[in-house]
Amino acid sequence: MQFQGKILNSSMQVETVDVDATNLEEARRVLAASGARVLDLRVARAGLKRRSSQKAFDLSIFNQQLYSLLEAGQTVVDAIDVLGRNDKRGRHRAVYDTVLQGLQHGHQLSHAMAGLPSIFPPLYVAMVRASETTGTVRSAIRRFMQYQRQVDEIRGKVAAAATYPAILLGVGFLVISFLMLYVLPRFSAVYDDAGSAHRGDAGFVQWWGSFVRENTTMAWSMLFLFCAAVVTLFVHPGVRTALYRRVLVMPWIGERVWILQLARLYRTLGMLLSSGISVLAAMRMTQASLPVAMQSDLQKAVQSVSEGRAMSSVMIECNLSTEIAQRLLLAGESSGNLDEMMERIADFYDQETTIWIDTAGRLIEPALMLGIGLIVGAIVLMLYSPIFDLANIV
Incomplete structure (x- = not known):
């Protein structure tokens, strides 16, 4: 979570800073490690945007740089000191200073990292702690780098496979919403003015168009509520857990997940x-x-x-x-x-997941395009069918 604090910097000036941490104690520790005096610290307001200069700490780059320095013969203390001084913009200098202070006070690297759980995950800290007893910290870092690379690789394949279907669904939803809430009501108004409703059967176009014109606010509100419900499914932890349980019991997708x-x-x-x-x-x-x-x-x-x-x-x-x-x-x-x-x-x-992703992508993408095309085609056909009826009446 994000915290906002007022600090007194080394130039004796009061400034407001944002810091990411798991709790208030960690945030206070990070700010104090930068040499500043913490005047006030509180949880940032919900929805507060991250400042452009406050980018997330990249653990992958940190591991690569730390491993290279250790491989070159640097000690852990010297390596952390070099990395901190290399951060010329000072974006994450507080992180390096916190770890360096812990090392200078006689603590091991794992103990210094454990004080920053928002930066160093428990798995990583546990690996470093186990390797310190055998003197294989460098090997542990290399092993975690390999693990992170493998996890990111399969995660990237899943994300890449889901991107195109998500774009298709999003664009298709927008097109269908535009046709149903904007185009179709105006077509129906033209048909009403042309007197096509005296056929005795106004049809779906006239009925839906009249409904949207008479209840415009409600129709658009229903659209926005639907979008908000979809966003909630992916954001709210409880809803995501319930949805995930339902996915796991599905016959085809559940097994793959x-x-x-x-x-x-x-x-x-x-x-x-x-x-x-x-x-x-x-x-x-x-x-x-x-x-x-x-x-x-x-x-x-x-x-x-x-x-x-x-x-x-x-x-x-x-x-x-x-x-x-x-x-x-x-x-x-x-x-x-x-x-x-x-x-x-x-x-x-x-490997099994990769094969399934490739197979599913070749099947899902054409099916989505065909389904969206059929829906849009059906709406267009409904729009123009009254024109044919008018021509027959004339």
């Missing part, structure tokens, strides 16, 4: 296990990254594994695995390379 989430689950578990984190701790950390509809299943799996049961049997009982994944988990448990097998499971699921 479930496979996509399983890929993310096993990818995260494999990354954490390869970083030296225990199975139970990794499962608990991964629970927060799953949709709410699947968190209860993973919680049951954690309980069963904590009781000493094999993970391969628990995951399939909790609806968090498939036959192929279960066999790979069995192989991983017997050979002791469970993390590698989880990576293979995630790769298998990602």
Whole structure:
């Protein structure tokens, strides 16, 4: 969330700044780390736009730069100091200063990062903490970079596949709304003036056109309410959770969405296990990254594994695995390379998802174009059919 505060800077001037943080304490800590004195701090008003100079902290770029400096032989303290001084515009200098202060006070890197949960996710902090005991911080950062790249890749494919259908639906909705609420009422007025209504059957065009002309405010209000309801479906957490549960039980799409989430689950578990984190701790950390509809299943799996049961049997009982994944988990448990097998499971699921996305895109896009074309064609036919009737009367 975003906070707005008044600070006294090093030039003894009062200025207003915006800061993103998970809570008030983190926001105050970030501002204090920049050397400023916090005079007032409160939650920003809802709908307050982010200033153009206050861009989100890019963790991917941070990891790449930090890894390059560590690879070159720099210490962690020197690397963070260099990155902070390299931020010439000072957009995220407070983040670097907060981490650097923690390191200079004798804390480990994971402890310094844990104080900024809005910047460094718990998964990342846990990986760094586990690697600090073995001195493999550089390897942990490289592993997280690879994990983030793989997750972003499949997410990008899903977003790219959904962009064109979303544009088709949006444009089609606008065209149909324009025809129904603007064009059709004016056509019906022309037909009424021409005396086509004395045929005894005014038809849908005259009826709908008269309704919109007599209730213009209500018709447009219904359109805006519908748009607001659609936006609510994608924004409100409770509605999204209920909608997601309905999607999961759908015969064709639900299975694909479930496979996509399983890929993310096993990818995260494999990354954490390869970083030296225990199975139970990794499962608990991964629970927060799953949709709410699947968190209860993973919680049951954690309980069963904590009781000493094999993970391969628990995951399939909790609806968090498939036959192929279960066999790979069995192989991983017997050979002791469970993390590698989880990576293979995630790769298998990602490949399956990619194939499905390509197939669905080739089917959905033509179907949407055909459906929208038929609807628009039917409306146009309704608009011009009274003209043919008038010609026959004449």
